[in-house]
Amino acid sequence: MYPQRLTKFFSIQSFHLLTLPALLISSLFASQVSALPTDREEPIYVEADAASIDDAKGITVYTGSVKITQGSMILKGDRVELYRDDAGDINQIISLGKPAHFQQQPQLDQKVTYATGNKLDYTVSSQFLVISDNAKVTQGADSFTGAKINYDMANAKVKAFSDSGSNKRVQMVLQPRSDKKK
Template identity: 40%
Template sequence: MKFAKVTAVLLATGFSLLSSLAHALPSDSQQPIHVKADSAEMDDKRGVAIYRGDVIITQGTLKITGDTVTITLNNEGDIDVFTSVGKPAYYEQLPATDKEIVQAYGLTIQYFANTEKIIIQDQAKVIQQGNTFKGEKIVYDTVREIVTAGRGKQGSITSPAPRIDMVIQPKKKAN
């Protein structure tokens, strides 16, 4: 019974923090959190929750999917690192009502709550307002909406791509 209660509190607190830190719609943090997975494991002492098997997590406009999703908490009980691993792992969220959904794909997607950054590694791809960024590693600053693409750590990349591939749409001019 303690496990279920702690897990529910952890999820509610953690995902509310995650969605508010992801600089998204203010209403996202007020939405219910939905987690679907084949299995779940919680380690209270280490502050780690692991979900396995076609994991789908949604809260408002936030959607994260992966084969395995791990949430690691810091000493204060807040989310420290949120890691989704899949073929591919997927992240999407609407940053504002006047913007398009940001989408990210990669074999590993990590969200670092303290820096509000997402790191996508191995077959990484981010689609933001029609622009596409591909590379071994992409760092997405969710607050400033800045994407940096480049090389990943050697030995950790399954599909080496020494060069980045970007498609940047022209700005629409007022007539």
Template identity: 35%
Template sequence: MRAPFAPLLTLGVIGLLLGSAPALALEGDASAPIQVEADRLDLDDRAGTAVYTGDVEIRQGSMQLTGTRVEIRRNDQGQLTLATATGERAYIEQKPAQDEPLVRGWGRTVVYHVAERRIELIDRAELHQGGDTFDGGYLEYFLDRRVVQARSNAQGVEESQRVRMTLEPEQQDGP
């Protein structure tokens, strides 16, 4: 009989944090140890879910995912399909490359769709890329294309939150 936690942690968290495109993460991230801290874990190997609760912090290299509750789902092949972090300020961050700034995102809900390499930041959503910031009720960030889509309303959220952004001008080299 296989140990149910090991495949979920290995396939799930590595997939969650690094996805399938090593060019989008620091080279050392894939070989960095995975650290998970939580007050509780409820694992259902048959359903393919792991639910961490209580000040959850998942870290691997430059990647971090935090929330009051983090649920990881995988398919029948054991591959991670979805990771959802919730809390007053759920958080995700990644340093795409050594010469690029840290990408940081917050929301009351953070959803990572692995196959699509897409992050949803829902309710009090905020995304920082270098000096650029985006705020609204709902932000969607496509990791591979580095595309941001923002809306003032999020499904299931009553309060509208106007979209705001601050874009830093590109620095010109020399006169």
């Protein structure tokens, strides 16, 4: 279904060029230990209006209502940039949108984590997501809102920052834990 949709936008030759980014994306999501164990075994679907690959610089750019899906992970943005290191592995993903959107279920027994902001900057090796410009992270009824949020996925830590140039402050909603024994 998805390859047929992509071939409407790209010729067969350019579709062949899209397989490289798909392989690179698979190496990214396979390295995530905080994701559902089955996510890395799922196929990767990329939808976009256009794609541009610069092999020499190690940059792939998708534009136009970009949606990348693998298992429980969904990344959406108006523009998604993938950066590769010298070994060809993806080391950074930047998603831009109004807002850009990320979601993933960390574990089977946990609720889906959602992150939105006008810019999402993910460093693969450290599993560190920086959400900026109208940043918000939500899991269940808990949420963090601020000008910028650092989300350390590997260590399940969130740090929110206010905008020093405005009166907007960090806002948090934390629900009591019902799993504690009384």
